[in-house]
Amino acid sequence: MNSVFGAGRLLATLGLLAGSAAASAQTPDASVAPVRGQVLDAATKAPVAGAVVRWLSTPAQATTTDGQGTFSLVRPATPDTRLVVDLLGYRSDTVQARGTSYLRVGLRRSRELGEVKVEGRALSYSGLTPTNTQVLTSRDLTKSACCNLAESFETNASVEVSTTDAVSGARQIQLLGLDGAYSLLTIDNLPALRGLSTPYRLGYLAGPWIESIDIIKGMGSVVNGYESISGQVNVRLKEPDKADRLLFNAYGNDLGKFDVNLNLATKVGKKVSTALLLHTDHLGRRVDRNHDDFLDLPLATQLNLFNKWKYLSGKGVVAEVGLGALRETRQGGDMRYREYSATGYYGITQETNRFTGYAKTSYTWPGRPYQSLGLLLSGTSHVFTSRYGLRTYDGTQRTGLATLLFQSIVGTTAHTYRTGLSFLHDDYQEVYRTGFTYLTETPAERYAREHRNRLERVPGAFAEYTYQNARNLTVVTGLRLDYHNLYGLFLTPRLNVKYDPAKNTVLRLAAGRGQRTANPLAENAGMLVSSREFVISPGLRPETAWNLGGSFTQYFTAFGRPGTFITDYYHTEFGNQVVSDPYTATTQLLIGNLEPGGRSFSRSLQTEVQVEPVKGLQAKAAYKYLDVRTIYDGQLLPKVLTPRHRLFLNLGYATAFDKWRADFTVQGFGRRPLAHPPGSTGHQHGSGEATLRYAPRYALLNTQLTRAFKRFEVYAGVENITNYRQRTPIQGAYAPFGPDFDAAMVWGPVYGRLTYAGLRFTLQ
Secondary structure: HHHHHHHHHHOOOOHHOOOOOEEEEEEEEOOOEEEEEEEEOOOOOOOOOOEEEEEEOOOOOOOEEOOOOOEOOOOHHHHHHEEEEEEOEOOOEEOOEEEEEEEEEEEOEOOOOOEEEEEOOOOOOOOOOOOOOEEOOOOOHHHHOOOOOHHHHOOOOOOEEOOOOOOOOOEEEEEOOOHHHHHEEEOOOOOOOOOOHHHHHHHHOEHHEEEEEEEEEOOOHHHHHHOOOEEEEEEEEEEOOOOOOOOEEEEEEOEEEEEEEEEEEEOOOOEEEEEEEEEEEEEEEOOOOEEEEEEOOHHHHHHEEEEEEEEOOOOEEEEEEEEEEEEOOOOOOOOOOOOOOOOOOOOOEEEEEEEEEEEEEEEEOOOOOOOOEEEEEEEEEEEEEEEEEOEEEEEEEEEEEEEEEEEEEOOOOEEEEEEEEEEEEEEEEEEEEEOOOOOOHHHHHHHHHHHEEEEEEEEEEEEEEEEOOOOOOEEEEEEEEEEOOOOEEEEEEEEEEEEEEEEOOEEEEEEEEEEOOOOHHHHHHHHHOOOOOEEEOOOOOOOEEEEEEEEEEEEEEEEOOOEEEEEEEEEEEEOOOOEEOOOOOOOOOEEEEOOOOOOEEOOOOOOOEEEEEEEHHHHHHEEEEEEEEEOOOEEEOOOOOOOEEEEEEEEEEEOHHEEEEEEEEEEEEEEEEEOOOOOOOOOOOOEEEEEEEEEOOOEEEEEEEEOOHHHHHEEEEEOOOOOOOOOOOOOOOOOOOOOEEOOOOOOOOOOOOOHHHHHHHHOO
């Protein structure tokens, strides 16, 4: 109860404070980025070459379209952002360029009446951002059931989602072959769902709440902090002033689980709008399809709500406030286990209460759309209790973040900069009890063993400079300096370069350093569902890593329609890593700093092609290679449960007006290394990879069919069409309190084929 009142005080305080609507740290601010676009003949859709494109307020700033009708123009240092497009034989007209970085302009011939038509261009892989960014739109999110964030990546090749164990139902993402803890997860570009929420965080965001997802590989901006190592996943929630008035989504599957979502949005006067996002899901049916006497999925109930308010003054002031609350309970384990009955059966329980709040306010100077000042405040209270057999693991996290950000230009909008101050407050309190006591230890020693408390205070300063020549080069350099109360002063440099050597060809380079503090219990929660004893070394240091990589993107035309080819490579090298070693001792999970002189690295190579072979049929195919290895007890071995090879194919077909939509996805996974089970002889020291166990190769096939009507859609789908299952996901299930029990080595589906159906109803 104290945690609830504490969270209430925290949110009440936030409600009295202003926060920042700081520009996206990864996507160029549309108010300062050069305007790019294409001029087409409105009737024939053919590119128009030689058209003059100029600013109405500064006619001297002008350019002409090339043979493909494309142009690029630096923005003027004036508030007037109207473009004039002229060409002999066509009607001259004026186009508003505010709030967008890409325009597609259709000019009508002089003898025709009409107007200029402006359309946005939405590519899956952005051709404008300096970072390697893939965008999943709200349309993409309807290609699968997408009940929560974990299921939002089903039709995407860049991010992998895996199950942490066969009992708890927890899922995690992987980016560049590294666990989700190494990628920065943000909501509307605010760091969120970090720390102790890591094990179950992918279930804390409902799919229908999401407007789009930005997947950013490599080092991003210093504005968002220093913790990003492998990349960033930015989730954009529905905006109060743009969302549909009502969205209702209901989902059910043959396991007995149902999800219900209700989004409501309305304007309160001319300047204020609000959105209320509601979600609940429930699984109350006990399912054991593999007949091992353990639930295939835990019984679970979640209640989740989020409320956003937005204020647009029309005179440069923008303010936004958001409040959220979540409660979730889970119960899994033996089919006969009951939480409040001393039955002697193995079970897990989890209860989570989470409260969040943020406030953003920004001011843009009149007549200077490129210059703004913002203040951002956010706070989180995350409290949970859990039981894994005889073990208990409870935690509390209180987090506060403040950022002050100023943005302007140097001379022209070709030279922009952002600078600011930040302060991070993290208060962690964890209690981990094994269920055993040691006669030789004192009460003080036992308290130190069971309690892991940490208070972090990190003030910081940052600066970022961006150069854009409006033709083919963008350079973003950033540096931040932070002082950690436990680990001292440290620098975080970042660099992103985008160069277009030819039309429709984009090269990118990213490099930088990241640092984070590990949470060894929360980040290894899946290993709690085993008989392995956690052995955590004292004196854990921060994790540090350098990431270097780049990408090549080629936009082309095939079958008369646009296509995309992209390949990227990233290398992450750790200076220090908190290593979880499941190899050295089969009865223990050894957690400690990277060995002196040791190495830990990740190499990721991905190639993807997207085409539309026939009208309405979108095809995506990708191949990913991962080489993730670490020194364990003097041996360089591959990371457990990480496949070296992965194949991906997605086919999506839509009829005219999207009346019918069908999607088919194939994911192929190569062999992945497994730790030896508890009670076995284990890995033979000095034998390298030769004596490791490997999971077999397999493929998953999913499909979904959607029928759209005027105001609603109905959909149905099948996941894991072939009903493929891991034969024995739980080792030693017959004696879960014994030394051979292990439910952590999960590499494949546990419950087999899943069928589902749902309904979406919308009022725009």
